[in-house]
Amino acid sequence: MNPHDDAMVYSEGTAHRIEWNELPPLVRNEIERRLGAKVCTANSQRGGFSHGMAARLELDDGVRVFAKAISDDDGLAPMYHAEADTAARLPRRVPAPSVLCTIETAGWFITVFEDIEGHHPRLDQPNDLVAVLAMVEQLADVLTPSPLVGGATIAEDYGPKLMCWRQFAEHTPPADLDDWSLRNLDRLAALESTWPEAAAGETLLHTDLRPDNMLLRPDGTVVAVDWAWPCRGAAWVDLVSLAPSIAASGLDPDPILAAHPVTRGTDPAAIDAFVCALVGYWEHNSRRSAPPRSPKLRGYQAHSALVSREWLSRRLTWS
Secondary structure, three states: OOOOOHHHHOOOOOOOOOOHHHOOHHHHHHHHHHHOOOEEEEEEOOOOOOOOEEEEEEEOOOOEEEEEEEEOOOOOHHHHHHHHHHHHHOOOOOOOOOEEEEEEEOOEEEEEEEOOOOEOOOOOOHHHHHHHHHHHHHHHHHOOOOOOOOOOEHHHHHOOOOOHHHHHHHOOOOOOOOHHHHHOHHHHHHHHOOHHHHOOOOEEEOOOOOHHHEEEOOOOOEEEOOOOOOEEEOOOHHHHHHHHHHHHOOOOHHHHHHHOOOOOOOOHHHHHHHHHHHHHHHHHHOOOOOOOOOOOHHHHHHHHHHHHHHHHHHHHOOO
């Protein structure tokens, strides 16, 4: 879920990633042994906000793969394990890269994916947006009900994180909080409290759809990558979670939500509640210290809070 446009936010250099040559030699050797070929070049993926290795590896046998790696003692390691586990169990009809193998060696965890040729879509480009919206519809169709046994609900995974307006209301709100939010703080906290029930459902959700977590292939179709935060909830949640990126690209999300099959029948109050919770989360987290290897994360969150708050205020028409 900085005052730059959306394309700049998702461009190169958002994270200081571990490079291929920074992996311990034992780890690199084991990856090459499992792949059956030597790595000729490693092109690091600079987008996103996590710092583990994410690189396109070109092998000396002509094969190209995409690999992610993280140390087992890194705080992000559970996220990398969750992504590998989820991606490996997705039905083949899901537009997502296949997992070729996972490797655990010398205190490191590595996932090797099929390499997807393509680039991040631009939501301000009509053809790109159409392709993204088609992918969202396909995800909801294939993943309802969730094909994976068990797993947390969205309320279980996100409930404690998406209650930040309540924290602001019960304690002292930030000194630099905008006037609209200060005037409506109690109303925002009350609206936020309704999102867990509103977002309940049995669809397997990605929950982190952003342009840098998608690839637009040469054939015009889009795949979703980075399945690190899966949970079960209402089918409309993923598109509403993407809507702040749509707003950041200069488009009004409301006509899109009104027309899209996943959201057009959704109670507007449910969408309001979930967007309200997202705005509160971003308002809170954007004021935290920046992670050392992800210096642009807080700027992204501040920008997301701004565009989403402006969108929410238009929907609610509160003074």
